Amino acid sequence: MIFYFAYHKLTVESIGIFIWCFLILIKAIHNAQVANISLYSSLTFDSEWMMIAVIPFILLYNGKRGKKSLLTKYFFYIVYPAHLWILMMLKYCLLG
Missing domain, CATH: 1.10.287 (Helix Hairpins)
Incomplete structure (x- = not known):
């Protein structure tokens, strides 16, 4: 609202x-x-x-609007899942 x-x-x-x-x-x-x-x-x-x-x-x-390029179009489709995967791996490595 x-x-x-x-x-x-x-x-x-x-x-x-x-x-x-x-x-x-x-x-x-x-x-x-x-x-x-x-x-x-x-x-x-x-x-x-x-x-x-x-x-x-x-x-x-x-x-x-920001720049329109192939990189900006698909950037978060790669970065967001990758950062979640990295955080999950860090959790399992550090906490077991």
């Missing part, structure tokens, strides 16, 4: 995302206290509050 009401208003979108993430963070902290679990566990399980990390990318967006 934030993106719908703030269409083409990057500052308003960013403020809306910040407020939403702050509310989710407060909820996660409260849930950790009520459930008597560690704050680390609560923040890693309820990780939606980390959406705040997209704000710089939203503010850097200039409204134009």
Whole structure:
């Protein structure tokens, strides 16, 4: 809904995302206290509050499409699965 009401208003979108993430963070902290679990566990399980990390990318967006080339077209089809595979291998190598 934030993106719908703030269409083409990057500052308003960013403020809306910040407020939403702050509310989710407060909820996660409260849930950790009520459930008597560690704050680390609560923040890693309820990780939606980390959406705040997209704000710089939203503010850097200039409204134009990027370059169209064969490399950019298929880049993430290779890189995304490869990075997941590498992380999985690291997990198995380090943790057994």
